[in-house]
Amino acid sequence: MGERGVDRTDFSTPQDLAHSLADAVANALREAMRERGGATLAVSGGTTPVRFFEALSAQDLDWSKVSVTLVDERYVPPSSDRSNERLARMHLLRGPAETAHLIPLYSEADSVEVAAQRADLRMLEILFPIDVVVLGMGHDGHTASFFPDAENLEELLDPLTRQAVFAVHAVSAGEPRLTLALARIASARMLVLHIEGSEKRDVLNAALAAPEARLPIRRVLDAAETTPIIYWAPSQEA
Numbered sequence: 001m002g003e004r005g006v007d008r009t010d011f012s013t014p015q016d017l018a019h020s021l022a023d024a025v026a027n028a029l030r031e032a033m034r035e036r037g038g039a040t041l042a043v044s045g046g047t048t049p050v051r052f053f054e055a056l057s058a059q060d061l062d063w064s065k066v067s068v069t070l071v072d073e074r075y076v077p078p079s080s081d082r083s084n085e086r087l088a089r090m091h092l093l094r095g096p097a098e099t100a101h102l103i104p105l106y107s108e109a110d111s112v113e114v115a116a117q118r119a120d121l122r123m124l125e126i127l128f129p130i131d132v133v134v135l136g137m138g139h140d141g142h143t144a145s146f147f148p149d150a151e152n153l154e155e156l157l158d159p160l161t162r163q164a165v166f167a168v169h170a171v172s173a174g175e176p177r178l179t180l181a182l183a184r185i186a187s188a189r190m191l192v193l194h195i196e197g198s199e200k201r202d203v204l205n206a207a208l209a210a211p212e213a214r215l216p217i218r219r220v221l222d223a224a225e226t227t228p229i230i231y232w233a234p235s236q237e238a
């Protein structure tokens with residue numbers, strides 16, 4: 001398998017990236033609302049998206065028609081500072097975007113597997129394919145919660161699986177995770193990968209140039225039904 005085709009947009013600062021990505025995502029959500037009366041957005045957590053979330057939250061659109069969910073979630077309550085739901089509520093669902101409908105992945109359950117079953121049912125509230133999916137990436141080439149050492153990685157990456165949400169156990173992930181399956185990510189109408197810093201750029205370039213798809217990020221980009229769009233900026237020390 002040769003180099004995967006992607007669209008790249010590099011920025012000089014994370015701030016420039018955040019505003020440009022917020023404009024592009026907002027336009028895609030507006031188009032979805034014009035065409036289908038509503039829009040769906042799935043975002044990743046971690047540390048990278050905060051500027052983007054805050055720029056997107058300020059966008060002028062009918063947020064009451066937007067359903068927002070998470071690409072993946074740490075199996076922690078929304079009160080935890082590790083929670084992606086908490087991150088989205090703090091930085092994205094505020095101001096104009098406060099009226100968006102958030103569909104979290106986490107729920108307090110006897111196990112992460114039970115929580116995944118519940119989240120899978122909640123995904124019935126979403127009209128797939130998702131209009132916009134924004135991925136992040138770790139330095140190990142994971143995206144979503146597709147960690148290279150995930151016990152059920154091939155199940156997560158199965159393009160034919162019908163299950164929308166899976167539980168993930170991976171030593172490198174820290175706590176157990178909840179994640180959308182690759183099939184729900186790959187079918188996005190707009191698939192964005194937002195990464196910052198030279199190390200992540202190098203990991204991505206190596207994954208894209210590799211003759212076979214080994215890293216999860218390459219498996220996801222190869223499965224994408226639209227041309228993935230890479231948003232990159234140099235990291236900015238806090």
Ligand SMILES: O=C(O)[C@H](O)[C@@H](O)[C@H](O)[C@H](O)COP(=O)(O)O
Nearest residue numbers: 044045046047048136137138144
């Ligand atoms: O729950 C998570 O951590 C994310 O969804 C995950 O896939 C993230 O996008 C990468 O780990 C990058 O995280 P940073 O932005 O913190 O580098």
